[in-house]
Amino acid sequence: MGGAAVLLQAFITVGNFLSQPGAPLSQGLREGAAQAESGAEAEPLMTANGRPRLDPLPQAAEVWECEVVVLGGSLGGVAAASHAMRTGVTTCLIELTPWLGGQISAQGVSALDESRAMRSRDNFSPSWEAFKQLIRNQPVNLPSWTNLPSTLPVSELNNCWVGELCFSPKAGATAAEMWMRAASAESPESRWSTSTAFKGASFDASGRQITAVYAVKRVPRDSSYVPEGRLSKELSAWYSWSADAVYNKVPIRLQAPPGGRMMVIDATDTAELVGWANFPHRIGSDAQAETGEVNAASMANPDCTQAYTYPFILATFDDGGESYNRLQKIESDYPRERHRQQFDLEGFPFFDRGSVFNYRRMVGRYPGAGADLSQPGEKTLVNWNRGNDWHIMEPPLILTEEDIVLSGQRQNWLGGLSLKSLKDAENHALIFAEWLIETQAQPYLPLSLLSGPDAPLGTRSGLSMVPYFREGRRILGRPAYGQDNLMLVEADLREDMTGGRNFSPTAVALAHYDIDIHGCRYWDKRPTYEASGASIKEFVVRPLQIPLEALVPQGVDNVLIGGKGIAVSHIVNGVTRVHYGEWSVGAAAGATSGWLLQYGRPTDLNPSQVVVTGQMPALQQFLIDQGLRFTW
Template sequence: MGSMRWLLGGTVVTFLAGVAVAVRLSNLLPVSQSPTIGAEMPLATSSPDPAAATPPEIWTCEVVVIGGSLGGVAAAAHAMQAGARTCLIELTPWLGGQISSQGVSAIDESLVMRQRQNFSRNWNRFKQLIAAQTVALPSEVTGIATAVVADINGCWVGDLCFPPAAGHAASETLLQSTRQTAPDSRWATSTAFKGAEWNAEGDRLIAINAVRRIPRSPDYIPTGRLSRELHRWYDWESDATFEKIPLRLQPVAGRPFAVIDATDTGELVGWANLPHRLGSESYATTGEPHAVADNPDCTQAFTFPFALAIADDGGRSRNQLAQLQTGYAKAEHRRDFSLNGFNLLSGRSFFHYRRIVSLSGSNPLTGTPGRGDIALVNWNRGNDWNLMNPPLILTAEQILAEGQDRNWLGGLQIDALRAAENRALLFSEWLMQHHSTPTVPLAHLSGPDSPLQTQSGLSMYPYIREGRRILGRAAYGDDEFMLREQDIRFDLRGGRDWRARAIAVTNYAIDIHGCRYRNWEPSGEAASAPINEFVVKPIYIPPEALIPQRVDNLLIGGKSIAVTHIVNAATRTHYGEWSVGGAAGAIAAWYIQQGNADLPLAEASRDEVLVQLQNQLRSQGLRLDW
């Protein structure tokens, strides 16, 4: 009888004559010094009940994209556009990340770029695709069952705001259309990354492992309390809610194999413990004028958005939220709440900021919204969660302590998720309590017909502004390359110019949603770094920002590129993530086209190769110039 090799929880499992033998292939390399994270991983010889596990479903792929985030969708689309057989997995039920499951379906773009209209062709086409989507609406609130996004768009944060389901639908439509040039490509939502397999040298990925979950009930919707569901989403074993199907994504025989980490927290980076940084950095570490301290706890605030409607539900939703039991005292949450001087409704208001359904058609800068209008709430002095007691993202030491190197469960702190959920729900209650009136009633929307389609009304997954950020290889005089604050500001000396080497270009304010501790002890946050986009240069991103250390066939396709904590605040938004993801997908496809499975992806950064690669990126509708 032959053998079958696959991985459970980071452990390679070989089924030989019906006996499961588990051996982990770890990348055993020297321990890096703090604040660089990337220590060696211990050997593991066991995994969750491998003998009882179902053998996996096998997908053969040339490019694997981990994470159907906005960057992941762009990466998969551009890899397929170039003909690469591409496989994508996404944890949540929706594709699109921040424009769908994370509830930030309000395109927030640089004012400078909006004035110049110098976005890429593919980004403009994607926005048009979103605007053309027909979406279901909560008819009890709106009085109509469906609408086209373009007909209900009316916000002032940007030019396009929409129900999150439209972001998922547009992402699905985009992938379906680009699959025509790579017909064997496939993707799956509700699928969790579980680990990977390495070659004998530990410098190349040879398979990605995942687990799909299929709800047993056709009426299932996510709870909107990720703290209660996260580990169940990642568990190998089936339960009363989900049937689980192990999945192994492996190379096409005789072909190169490229992997893109497009998760918003850098899941593969964290699981494999590749050299990376987490949280804020000091001046001694980065040389940035506004850097304060090395603190892995201090990632930017994360948020669970929700939808608020101008509708009369008889006080039902407010009464439900009043029953919420919280760990932190409600008064402690509420003392942070404020509209920051904005009107609730009229003019350039809180409600108009991210209004996703405009039935009234009111001007978002001068008018007043009406009954049936719906706003998405993602507010700094409201549902942002910036407390680091505890921090959200697990460090390498915490991953080891929890055994997630052997059984990956997302790499997040459950207590932090729970506190952020409570903060969001309490902010919704506060808005209804203090701002709802008989003439302008407010209602918190939840359930299957609500915009976020969860039981609680919160987003399926939080909006992640910052996760793990890779340290690049030696380049441009850096032993470990990263884009620094000086590289992106007009008013600072010492910046480097990558116009000739760009594989993406973006722009945005340095917009830090800062961290703090509950007792206000020093956090290390770069509180003086934020600046508007008119002081920020065009941010040219060289290929080295996407290429991690130690692994020769891995790229980053989202927020986890090689940037500092400060620079992440300018590259993390919609267009920056899209541009990086598209570049990663196109570079991966170029790598596959070379036909050499031993070629390192770092070859893409060689001068003579980069010129050809840049031409290919432009031919796919990506923009590399300002």
């Protein structure tokens, strides 16, 4: 091994120690330095096929045999796994958090952002409409201070103006679980596991086929365990192979049945498989010279993914100052005033008609004529741009390729996120909750932050279990539609721009919404190179048919993207990231995987070969038969 490689191994040795709470850092430094000085041979960082070598890799306590593996129980992941199961193939899903559903549950965005044009035309897919109805039917347990019956369905509480459906995150999680169970009737050997982290994969000799996926399940030792709602404190333990005082750990290997094939779908919100394996991808804002987009920045900035958010829930309920007193004890790395300077309701009232409180109100006392007024005993989800959005990218949230290598996460994946950024975002959200209680509560409408095991978000802090990730890594597609590296770009969306392409020949999914960019910032206000001029309302946005090629990564033949990581630009992600776009992409990935395994010809057909073998019409008809929709 060359000197540079030995030095890199030393960095990784130290990085692995840093990832283990309580590990003696001095020991890691000594071992890494001694190896570098002695020239001792270390295990290679990559295998012979050019893919990462996992270290450590414990023996699996459980081996799952799966025809489709879905990484991430996000909204897209639930859509992917359920539609794969409905094709009859054995499907396995792993999800990091305790809840399925992503945006609608553990991420706390249980208020559906939908295209107004699609609502008026009633042209969502039958699959999405059925899932929404399941959410509406979910019972919600209500505390006595609401002065409502102890249990009511979502449909009798939903009373917001962001869209047509706002609900408790717990109801979203329950609906996702029920949806999966119903789909599994078509594939009884399928299985899924929450509280389970992706750890890496192994490939065949060519490096182009994933042969196994590795994961670690955590089992709380205490049956009354409640997540902290402080991911910055929990992330390392959630991903670690090692048991600790809080969790037992179960290593899992997911592989194809004997003699069978396996498809893998990356439906994680930050495209973890893409980042860990380093499939060709982009991160952050794109440069105009790269994409040709009118509103792209003059330079690319990998730091500048869209702002992310920790939602929380406020109630018009007097808790005697308990939550406010707890919030006052939050200690940030920055002066409170620096956080508070970013808060602004942007001219909206906090209560009553057209207000912040009513915007994502998930428990309303009086539907219909009384909907304009905010009332005692109501609850709202807070997800506000000039509030709990975290725009500051110092450090950026998503680790770059260099960060991943130097931290040792290519060998021991720990989520690929900055703990410092997560901590800052958590504090910012909690200080926003404090500010709202302090400045907006009224004698008739007191405010309290809901937290604890019985609260709608199910965390001790009152924050969502994980943040709402608007953007992560985005793959570069293979040659298609006039590009060597397919990427859907701004002109493909805008009615008022020329150069938009017709993706209908290979369309598998549909998205439509405002181009909604939540930008990034540096504290010193230096240029961020965000796409600041790209945001625009949906009446200028043409329906985006998403082609199959946008789901197919480069360099690997049995992987599809089932979430936000598809081949789109930073600007186009502002449309595709919302609820229906993610569902549509995930469902297409799952159904396509099932079709490939059941009906594709030849029997080893991979996703990149569907179009060139003339089988796209057959796949599109199959998707329609599955209750999916990719036309306007």
